[in-house]
Amino acid sequence: MSRVDGTDERYVVGIDYGTLSGRVLVVRVRDGAEVGTAVHEYRHGVIETALPGGGPALPPNWALQDPEDYRDVLRHAVPAALADAGVDPSRVVGIGTDFTACTVLPTLADGTPLCQLPDLRDRPHAWVKLWKHHAAQPHADRINALAHERDEPWIGRYGGKISAEWQFAKGLQILEEDPEVYQRADRFIEAADWIVWQLCGTETRNVCTAGYKGIRQDGRYPAKDYLDALHPDFVDFVTKLDGPLLPLGDRAGSLSARAAAWTGLPEGIAVAVGNVDAHVTAAAAQALSPGRLVAIMGTSTCHVVNGTDLAEVAGMCGVVDGGISPGAWGYEAGQSGVGDIFGWFVRHAAPAGMDSHERLTELAAAQPVGAHGLVALDWWNGNRSLLVNHDLSGLVVGLTLATRPEDVYRALLESTAFGTRMIIEAFVEAGVPVTDLVVAGGLTSNRLLMQIYADVTKRPLSIIGSAQGPALGSAIHAAVAAGAYPSIHEASAAMGRVDEGVYRPNPADARAYDALYAEYRTLHDHFGRGGDDVMLRLRAIRNAAAVTVQADTEREVVG
Incomplete structure (x- = not known):
């Protein structure tokens, strides 16, 4: 491992994609010193009531986002953080990112989000589903019940229940509520992996989100016969998830010319494999x-x-x-x-x-x-x-x-x-x-x-010891991906x-x-745990009332 002196410092950039904004940190490789930072608020924030172009109200428990807000972080916050640091971009050797999870989006085979296609822009299921999109709870319930009925070996790895926030519940909701969007989606990808795709032009998947959010255990996803039992058209869901799977700290690729133009960083520097905001923080701490x-x-x-x-x-x-x-x-x-x-x-x-x-x-x-x-x-x-x-x-x-x-x-x-x-x-x-x-x-x-x-x-x-733990953790992973440290443990000891x-x-x-x-x-x-399900009954009453109000509003608009 080479070391740097005061005249030849190297730096890495860490980007933490949160619920409402993206935070960028410029970090010195030698000791983890945080030398520059910037924040970019998402223009659309959390989309909970209606799509940006208007239209019918979204149902209860929905939480969507616009993927263009994520690219705007690269365009605005990265250059601002570099300017704040006063660092020559040529000194930056790597970039790492983390994301809230499970935040997922359907795309074409080249990574184009479906919500950016003109004919699908008014379809809610074509947009990013934020981690706190909880409208897939009934689908999660069915996934769990069938897994226990069939004694699926992976269900115990998740404490006996898959969350409504996870990939399979959200994917099944899309299939059953908007099958055209489901069929048009060549890929169904975590935002953590999608933003890496945007940075280096290469599709990868990280072991963290694949394992925790994508039910990938012991080298495989749930079997096709299980998916067929959930819904015959859900059998191909794993093909929408299956991409090159890389361990944390690996190099996903090199910064593309397009992303270099967005960020002001040198083309060809290391892009670290994507990660989750919480998990990446362990290295920073x-x-x-x-x-x-x-x-x-x-x-x-x-x-x-x-x-x-x-x-x-x-x-x-x-x-x-x-x-x-x-x-x-x-x-x-x-x-x-x-x-x-x-x-x-x-x-x-x-x-x-x-x-x-x-x-x-x-x-x-x-x-x-x-x-x-x-x-x-x-x-x-x-x-x-x-x-x-x-x-x-x-x-x-x-x-x-x-x-x-x-x-x-x-x-x-x-x-x-x-x-x-x-x-x-x-x-x-x-x-x-x-x-x-x-x-x-x-x-x-x-x-x-x-x-x-x-x-x-x-x-x-x-x-x-950092106000920006996830961004620092992403920077630490970027340093490993760039070859500055041989392992996450050694980078954590020096930079955390x-x-x-x-x-x-x-x-x-x-x-x-x-x-x-x-x-x-x-x-x-x-x-x-079943003593009294009054909360569930009240939620059902609320949801039914919301659907009635939405239907009445739509009739008034049509009228």
């Missing part, structure tokens, strides 16, 4: 060792941890060989709503004068544990782990006329910590050790929230950073939280 769980906390939370042995954990998102880093079994779980829940309360429920996270946190921090008399369930956006049901909803129990906004806010903070403890305990009970936590993401700045997590989980909590043991459990508060957690578990199992 120096958390590749088994037992060190990384919680990437933002609008949602993803939990990833390496293990030495294969285990099946009920309700987890998946376990994949090399899914986080080569040579280890990578485990994933998650919560579909975290920061989104707190944001909902501030925007829609907090009164004027208290409608800020800072003010509510200040007031909530003054309370002893349990003083609000509340317990909440963290299902405002459904449950990803351990119940894997996006038709579930939020709940707050214990409200009285004495309840104040800061009480509810603290209960919501605590509910997400309880959800994380459920996930940790599921890992440990299945034989996957979790020794400590490293937290990354925008929520690390809330000291109250971080202390609550340490107290509830009874584990020391470290904080990633973490502040160790910033938060320690308070023994008295941890004991007090045990009592609240016991109540959380009772509610969790009652409403999530």
Whole structure:
């Protein structure tokens, strides 16, 4: 491995594609120093009500995006980050990317998104389905039921349930609701792999999304007879997924002339294999060792941890060989709503004068544990782990006329910590050790929230030493793809950073939280495991009402 001195520094670019924007980081190869950054907000954001060109309202639980917004990040944010860094582009040796997942799109054989074809632009199923598109829950339910009925060997690797967010559920929804779009799609590809295709002109698939989101285990996808039993026309679905599969840290190709013109980077530099925002962060947080769980906390939370042995954990998102880093079994779980829940309360429920996270946190921090008399369930956006049901909803129990906004806010903070403890305990009970936590993401700045997590989980909590963990992780993978380091582990040791043991459990508060957690578990199992399906019934009533309103609106427009 060659080293660089102060007169011959090399740099890499990491791009983190989030839910609302793309963030670019220019990083020095030698030590991971972050020398320049830029953010580009997606022009269309999340498409939830109607397509950009207008037309009928989208049904409930839809979340789409425009792939051109992703290319705009290359055109605008990469040059801006280079300018911010003051780095000569000729010094850049590689570029790496990560994406929210499962975010997928149907394309032609050359990678052209179907939503960019004039005759399909008004067809919702031709657009990118964002990770939080949850309208495929009925299709996920059928996928799971049939897998258990047939005793499919892969279902246990996903905790017994495939999520409505994953590739197969979204693909089956397209087939059954718009078969023409399904047939026109030559490829069905993760945005993580599509953007790499745009950068280097070569289609590749990464082992991370293929394993966690695409049900690829032990070198194969689900068998054709299983897919035929789901729907006879679904047999060819794996042909839309099957492309060159590469391990994380590999070189997917070289930056094309077209992408070089977009970004201002040199043609021919290394383009790293695509990755997922959560999984790539483990390298940035120096958390590749088994037992060190990384919680990437933002609008949602993803939990990833390496293990030495294969285990099946009920309700987890998946376990994949090399899914986080080569040579280890990578485990994933998650919560579909975290920061989104707190944001909902501030925007829609907090009164004027208290409608800020800072003010509510200040007031909530003054309370002893349990003083609000509340317990909440963290299902405002459904449950990803351990119940894997996006038709579930939020709940707050214990409200009285004495309840104040800061009480509810603290209960919501605590509910997400309880959800994380459920996930940790599921890992440990299945034989996957979790020794400590490293937290990354925008929520690390809330000291109250971080202390609550340490107290509830009874584990020391470290904080990633970068405000842009995923982008730094992508830059680390770019350095490996460019040959600057021989492995992700060595690049992580040199370029990653973490502040160790910033938060320690308070023994008295941890004991007090045990009592609240016991109540959380009772509610969790009652409403999530068949004690009372009232949440599911209410969701069905809401969806039926929304369909009626949409039909009435369309009739009025036609009239």
